[in-house]
Amino acid sequence: MSLRHALLGFLAEQPASGWDLTRRFETTLGAVWPASHPQIYGELRRLLADGLIEIREQGPRGRTAYSVTADGEREVKRWLTTGDVDHTMRLEPILRSVFFWLMSPDELQAHLAKEAAHYEGVAATYRQLAEAKDRGDYGHSRQTGSLRIAVEAAIRINQALADWALWAAHQASEQPAQATATAKAEGDGRRQSR
Amino acid sequence: MSLRHALLGFLAEQPASGWDLTRRFETTLGAVWPASHPQIYGELRRLLADGLIEIREQGPRGRTAYSVTADGEREVKRWLTTGDVDHTMRLEPILRSVFFWLMSPDELQAHLAKEAAHYEGVAATYRQLAEAKDRGDYGHSRQTGSLRIAVEAAIRINQALADWALWAAHQASEQPAQATATAKAEGDGRRQSR
DNA sequence: CGGCATCATGTACGTTTCGACATGTAAGAA
DNA sequence: TTCTTACATGTCGAAACGTACATGATGCCG
Numbered sequence: 001m002s003l004r005h006a007l008l009g010f011l012a013e014q015p016a017s018g019w020d021l022t023r024r025f026e027t028t029l030g031a032v033w034p035a036s037h038p039q040i041y042g043e044l045r046r047l048l049a050d051g052l053i054e055i056r057e058q059g060p061r062g063r064t065a066y067s068v069t070a071d072g073e074r075e076v077k078r079w080l081t082t083g084d085v086d087h088t089m090r091l092e093p094i095l096r097s098v099f100f101w102l103m104s105p106d107e108l109q110a111h112l113a114k115e116a117a118h119y120e121g122v123a124a125t126y127r128q129l130a131e132a133k134d135r136g137d138y139g140h141s142r143q144t145g146s147l148r149i150a151v152e153a154a155i156r157i158n159q160a161l162a163d164w165a166l167w168a169a170h171q172a173s174e175q176p177a178q179a180t181a182t183a184k185a186e187g188d189g190r191r192q193s194r
Numbered sequence: 195m196s197l198r199h200a201l202l203g204f205l206a207e208q209p210a211s212g213w214d215l216t217r218r219f220e221t222t223l224g225a226v227w228p229a230s231h232p233q234i235y236g237e238l239r240r241l242l243a244d245g246l247i248e249i250r251e252q253g254p255r256g257r258t259a260y261s262v263t264a265d266g267e268r269e270v271k272r273w274l275t276t277g278d279v280d281h282t283m284r285l286e287p288i289l290r291s292v293f294f295w296l297m298s299p300d301e302l303q304a305h306l307a308k309e310a311a312h313y314e315g316v317a318a319t320y321r322q323l324a325e326a327k328d329r330g331d332y333g334h335s336r337q338t339g340s341l342r343i344a345v346e347a348a349i350r351i352n353q354a355l356a357d358w359a360l361w362a363a364h365q366a367s368e369q370p371a372q373a374t375a376t377a378k379a380e381g382d383g384r385r386q387s388r
Numbered sequence: 389c390g391g392c393a394t395c396a397t398g399t400a401c402g403t404t405t406c407g408a409c410a411t412g413t414a415a416g417a418a
Numbered sequence: 419t420t421c422t423t424a425c426a427t428g429t430c431g432a433a434a435c436g437t438a439c440a441t442g443a444t445g446c447c448g
Contacts, residue, residue: 002286003404009293019426032288036406041427061413061426073296080293081301086286087312089351092196093279094226097344099203099270101336107275118281142295149362150291153355157283160354161347168343197434213396230436235397255396255443 001079002086003035003043008052008068008076013143015056015067018044028129028147031122031154047072093161097168105172112169119162126154196280197229197237202246202262202270207337209250209261212238222323222341225316225348241266287355291362299366306363313356320348 006029010021018041025035044066047053052072057065068076093115100108130151138144200223204215215238216231223229238260241247246266251259262270287309294302324345332338 001403002289006289006292009296012293012296017426018428022426029289029292032283032285034282034284034405037426038407038428038430039405059426062428063426076293077296080290080297081305085290085309085312087316088228088284088286089226090228090282090284091226091347091351093281094344094347094351095196095200095223096274096279097347098200098223098340099206099274100340100343102203102206102267102271103274111275115279118279122281145365146292146294149294149365150288152361152365153285153288153291153358156354156358157285157288157351160350164347164350167346171339171343171346195433211396212398216396228435231396232398232400232437233435253396254445256398257396 002033003039004047005076005079005083006033006035007040007043007047008072008079011053011066011068012073012076015065017059017063017065019063020065028151031126032150100168100172108172109169112165112172116162116165116169119158119165123155123158123162126151126158130155196227197233198241199270199273199277200227200229201234201237201241202266202273205247205260205262206267206270209259211253211257211259213257214259222345225320226344294362294366302366303363306359306366310356310359310363313352313359317349317352317356320345320352324349 007021010016010024016024018037021040021044022035022037025033025040029035044053048055048066051069052075053066054069055064056067059065103111130148132138133144133148133151138147201215204210204218210218212231212235215234216229219227219229219234238247242249242260245263246269247260248263249258250261253259297305324342326332327338327342327345332341
């Protein structure tokens with residue numbers, strides 16, 4: 001039920017239409033919780049039926065902006081404070097790494113280089129956003145402060161994965177993928193995290 | 195279709211039953227790609243029908259162990275090398291952080307402390323596993339090497355999130371947030387001296 | 389030998405999520 | 419005026435996923 005509460009949270013900040021919310025998920029939020037527009041419109045209908053949001057304003061092309069009701073705001077807060085946190089992670093790139101032994105050394109190195117570049121790029125993008133926020137480009141409201149914290153998480157996770165990909169490439173190059181499991185010299189698995 | 199390929203990858207390593215695979219996901223793999231047993235058994239049936247795996251051995255209580263066929267192995271490798279990497283992330287704890295401004299300072303600090311402890315604990319668990327692997331407790335096969343890389347990712351991500359939670363707690367304590375969303379139209383308390 | 393934990397596989401149902409398809413409006417450019 | 423782009427909302431169906439329910443076999447401990 002995370003999407004439901006995410007929508008309530010956004011609407012608690014300011015009124016918005018399904019379109020607005022879709023954009024919001026596409027841009028900043030897609031990084032941590034993707035949502036497509038059919039899902040959003042569907043959930044808005046349900047929230048409206050449950051009385052957690054209400055129609056605030058009708059615009060030009062059938063645009064319908066919603067805002068949270070008192071019940072709605074109570075519900076988000078309940079979720080934030082009482083609700084169980086879902087720590088589930090589903091990261092395909094890491095799942096793949098379990099099967100790296102099925103790839104040739106060349107393929108693996110190429111793959112890891114691409115992965116590192118990808119994560120580095122994403123991290124850089126969020127880093128820029130963070131800098132803009134820190135300069136005050138988006139004001140200093142509490143909402144902006146929270147968003148800044150979320151952006152920091154995105155930076156750190158993507159940077160961690162970029163570093164990991166580089167570490168893995170190094171690791172794989174040191175341990176030449178030879179089929180037979182003859183004991184290799186022990187100097188290889190140096191640890192190094194924070 | 196990640197589960198499908200994950201199963202193929204495991205079976206490429208050694209024959210296993212639905213039960214074995216379920217355990218494997220529960221223990222090491224659940225951290226990066228959860229899978230419940232109904233899903234696994236269903237997928238195994240489909241893989242068998244598609245000729246990507248075959249029955250290798252029938253055991254005691256209806257136990258059925260499978261192994262990959264030549265087609266199956268070709269398919270995993272195709273996936274690993276040609277298939278697009280899915281970088282989707284869906285992290286509820288970070289989604290929540292966008293709405294931290296709806297929580298009272300006390301609630302937020304309590305929440306972040308719990309989060310930090312959680313991630314620190316998970317990271318510690320995987321760190322132990324990594325150390326055991328580095329000591330050679332699981333041999334030095336290529337499969338183990340790949341698993342070691344996956345474990346490293348788990349360590350780094352969880353550590354990154356633990357550090358992030360602590361950073362966020364510090365950040366939030368410096369920028370004291372007022373409990374309820376009462377005041378709205380104002381220039382907001384400016385950024386603090388640090 | 390009786391009870392219990394573990395092994396082992398499945399069905400049924402409901403929810404979440406995505407991709408494809410469908411439709412129409414308004415604004416601005418050419 | 420026409421064309422294009424952005425705005426705006428929806429339906430439909432399939433796939434993926436999780437929870438609860440259901441069943442039975444085997445090994446071991448006391």
